[in-house]
Amino acid sequence: MQDSTHNPVKAQQPNAKSFPWHEKNWKYFTQARTSDHLPHALLLVGEEGIGKYFLAERMAKSLLCIQPVAFEACGNCQSCKTYESGANPDYTKIELAEDKQQISVDQIRKLSEFLTYSRSFNTHRVAIINPIERMNNNAANSLLKSLEEPANNSVIILVASHLGKILPTIKSRCQLISVASPTHNQALDWFKQNHAEVEQAELRLNIAAYKPLKALSITDEDITQRSNFLEDLSNIVNGNLSVVATAKKWEKINLELILNWQITWAQQLIKEAECGSSTSENNNNNETDRLNQIQHALFSQIKPDKHWQLYQQLIKQKQYIHTSVNTLMFIENMLLLWLEAGR
Numbered sequence: 001m002q003d004s005t006h007n008p009v010k011a012q013q014p015n016a017k018s019f020p021w022h023e024k025n026w027k028y029f030t031q032a033r034t035s036d037h038l039p040h041a042l043l044l045v046g047e048e049g050i051g052k053y054f055l056a057e058r059m060a061k062s063l064l065c066i067q068p069v070a071f072e073a074c075g076n077c078q079s080c081k082t083y084e085s086g087a088n089p090d091y092t093k094i095e096l097a098e099d100k101q102q103i104s105v106d107q108i109r110k111l112s113e114f115l116t117y118s119r120s121f122n123t124h125r126v127a128i129i130n131p132i133e134r135m136n137n138n139a140a141n142s143l144l145k146s147l148e149e150p151a152n153n154s155v156i157i158l159v160a161s162h163l164g165k166i167l168p169t170i171k172s173r174c175q176l177i178s179v180a181s182p183t184h185n186q187a188l189d190w191f192k193q194n195h196a197e198v199e200q201a202e203l204r205l206n207i208a209a210y211k212p213l214k215a216l217s218i219t220d221e222d223i224t225q226r227s228n229f230l231e232d233l234s235n236i237v238n239g240n241l242s243v244v245a246t247a248k249k250w251e252k253i254n255l256e257l258i259l260n261w262q263i264t265w266a267q268q269l270i271k272e273a274e275c276g277s278s279t280s281e282n283n284n285n286n287e288t289d290r291l292n293q294i295q296h297a298l299f300s301q302i303k304p305d306k307h308w309q310l311y312q313q314l315i316k317q318k319q320y321i322h323t324s325v326n327t328l329m330f331i332e333n334m335l336l337l338w339l340e341a342g343r
Contacts, residue, residue: 018194019051021182022058028177029059030071039175040150043132043158043166046179049211055179056128056157063124063155064091079121089120094129101322103129105138112142115151125151130159133166134322140167147173162318187212203291209264225253226261227291233262234298236335237342247331255330256321259314262334266311269299273307298338306341313337 025044032038042059044052061073065080073080082088092114094107111127119125129135135143146156147170158174160166182190187210191201195216198204200223207226208214229250235241250258302310317334 018190019054019182020190021180021186022051022055025055025177025179026058029062033062033071038155040154041147041156041158041174042177043160043171043174044177044179045160045163047181047211048161049208049214050179050181051213052159052161052179053128053130056130056159059157060091060126060128060155063126064088064121066121066123079123089117090123090125092127094127096131096134101134103132103135103139105136105142108135108139108142108146111156112146115146115154115156119153123153125154126157127154128157128159132158132160132170133162140170144169144173165319182210182212184210187215191215206264207261209260209267222257227294229253229258229261230265230291230294230298233335233338234294234301237298237301237338243332243335243339246335247328250331251328255325255327258331259317259321259334262338263311263314265295265298266307266314268295269302270307270311272299273304301342302338303341303343310337310341 029038029042042056044056046052058073061080061083062068062071064083065073066077067074073083075081075084079088079090083091092111094103094111096103097107111129114127115125117125129143144167150156158170163171163176184205187205188202191198191205191212195201198216201215203223204215204218205212207218207223232241232246232249236243236246314334314337317330320330
């Protein structure tokens with residue numbers, strides 16, 4: 001039997017039409033096309049892990065298809081086939097280059113040039129930029145020209161998780177489409193229907209803050225790491241571990257990952273305090289029992305009047321994640337937030 005401890009769930013690429021929480025956004029898209037009022041730039045904004053990019057692709061394929069069926073790409077025309085092969089001349093996507101933290105101005109200049117070309121299949125020219133908030137300033141300013149003077153029958157679909165990081169001048173030139181996150185039940189139902197082979201589905205979803213596509217990448221090692229970090233956090237608050245030594249222990253782990261863990265715990269802390277009930281995982285297994293016990297121990301140590309302050313301070317840390325931060329100091333600062341909340 002293959003050891004999956006260090007591997008994420010091996011899942012098939014989800015079907016863009018299989019996300020029920022996207023249907024309101026898809027309805028807006030089809031109505032805009034029906035009335036011939038589709039904007040030249042769409043800005044899809046929502047939390048990470050809810051399939052925004054797949055929604056953008058669904059829209060792109062619809063626009064590129066020569067013979068769409070109820071606005072869905074047919075999958076059989078020449079345009080659809082070249083799209084699936086990655087060679088459609090009327091389509092381009094801009095994303096982070098390997099080992100890069102930002103989308104560059106050169107990438108946006110190539111996009112501007114692409115938009116001036118003649119169309120090959122007499123439909124639209126379509127571009128997806130993901131994630132839009134990771135453009136540097138020069139790239140963002142370069143994009144403005146394409147947004148201000150759009151080419152005929154061209155559509156740019158921008159995808160973002162953090163609206164506040166996007167230039168107001170860019171936002172004002174796009175049609176904002178807010179992509180809602182699934183409810184817990186929607187996320188769990190979708191996960192079980194599409195990935196019934198995955199064990200501990202609810203625990204994985206909880207770790208991923210009920211973002212289904214994030215949950216697919218959760219490994220057994222992630223589950224154990226998260227429990228260990230939670231235990232260290234509890235021991236820091238009760239004075240059994242030092243902040244400096246613990247930060248050093250976790251220095252090599254992904255900063256965004258452990259920050260998201262903490263934000264989820266802070267949200268659960270607030271919810272439990274306000275609702276008077278536990279929101280912890282309810283699966284019957286040893287790892288879940290351990291996680292619940294540690295979480296209960298940590299939550300009982302946090303002062304009630306500091307719940308919201310802790311959550312807000314953790315959220316504030318997100319703005320520094322993709323900057324040149326000192327990893328050790330960043331982790332120390334996060335741990336100190338919990339220590340202070342317990343005093």
